[in-house]
Amino acid sequence: MLPSALTRLFSAPALPAGLQPLLVTELFLPTGRLIACDPVAFSQPQPFRQTCPPGYYPVYVHVMPEEDRIAYAEMRLREAPVSRWELAVTAQQDPASLGSDELFGYPVSAGLGCFMDYATLAQIDQHDADLQAELGDEYISYYDDYVDGLLYSADGSHQHYVLQPYPDKENNVAVFQSGYGDGVYATYVGLDDQNQPVKFVTEFIDADNA
Numbered sequence: 001m002l003p004s005a006l007t008r009l010f011s012a013p014a015l016p017a018g019l020q021p022l023l024v025t026e027l028f029l030p031t032g033r034l035i036a037c038d039p040v041a042f043s044q045p046q047p048f049r050q051t052c053p054p055g056y057y058p059v060y061v062h063v064m065p066e067e068d069r070i071a072y073a074e075m076r077l078r079e080a081p082v083s084r085w086e087l088a089v090t091a092q093q094d095p096a097s098l099g100s101d102e103l104f105g106y107p108v109s110a111g112l113g114c115f116m117d118y119a120t121l122a123q124i125d126q127h128d129a130d131l132q133a134e135l136g137d138e139y140i141s142y143y144d145d146y147v148d149g150l151l152y153s154a155d156g157s158h159q160h161y162v163l164q165p166y167p168d169k170e171n172n173v174a175v176f177q178s179g180y181g182d183g184v185y186a187t188y189v190g191l192d193d194q195n196q197p198v199k200f201v202t203e204f205i206d207a208d209n210a
Helices: 004-010 118-138 142-151
Strands: 020-029 034-037 055-064 069-076 084-087 106-108 112-117 160-163 173-177 183-185 187-191 197-203
Touching: 004 069, 004 197, 020 112, 020 160, 020 173, 034 118, 034 197, 069 112, 069 173, 106 112, 112 118, 112 197, 118 142, 142 160
Parallel strands: none
Antiparallel strands: 020 055, 034 112, 055 069, 069 197, 084 187, 106 183, 112 173, 160 173, 187 197
16 A cells, blocks of 8 residues: 555655755666665665666655654656656565555665665675775774764764765765664655656655654
8 A cells, every 4th residue: 555645745746845855965877777775784685676767866855844854765857746656666576465564665774774776786885895905803884984974973963965985986875864763664656647757755754644
């Protein structure tokens, strides 16, 4: 079953009312194959079956002002109304196999979610390997030795951040805190009347039942 709050809030071209939208970055999608996952505790994440044209797309987080927590993360392909929604799934996932109260989502164990291109995943793995080689026995984890210092820096904590492991490459990762923290979170794709993707939205908190 599709979340009623998501379809109500994100079907229109305008940014949803009642939430505080924050622009995270223009996400670089060189292949158009989008991944949503925990950016530091993933296990071989796969891109969604629903693809989009390669390019740069804005990523927003939508904060519930009364709780100051991110309820939704949105990657917007274009300004157009959504005619229908469906669960964003990988090639290995079959929505027909789900029960009425089941969904496919990604597990979060670091309190973070992200959007990135499938090609960027290899760069994250390589950057982690580079850190291990550089730090040697002092290496703890990718989160502790890299991500933590960006999200919780000396100038204060951040609800979202952009990882760009190699400054000379455009590949980037839009990282954001995942609602109340760890859990399993589904992503949905909004389609126009020609069944072309308009936006991808991950729901961390159901705004109607928070």
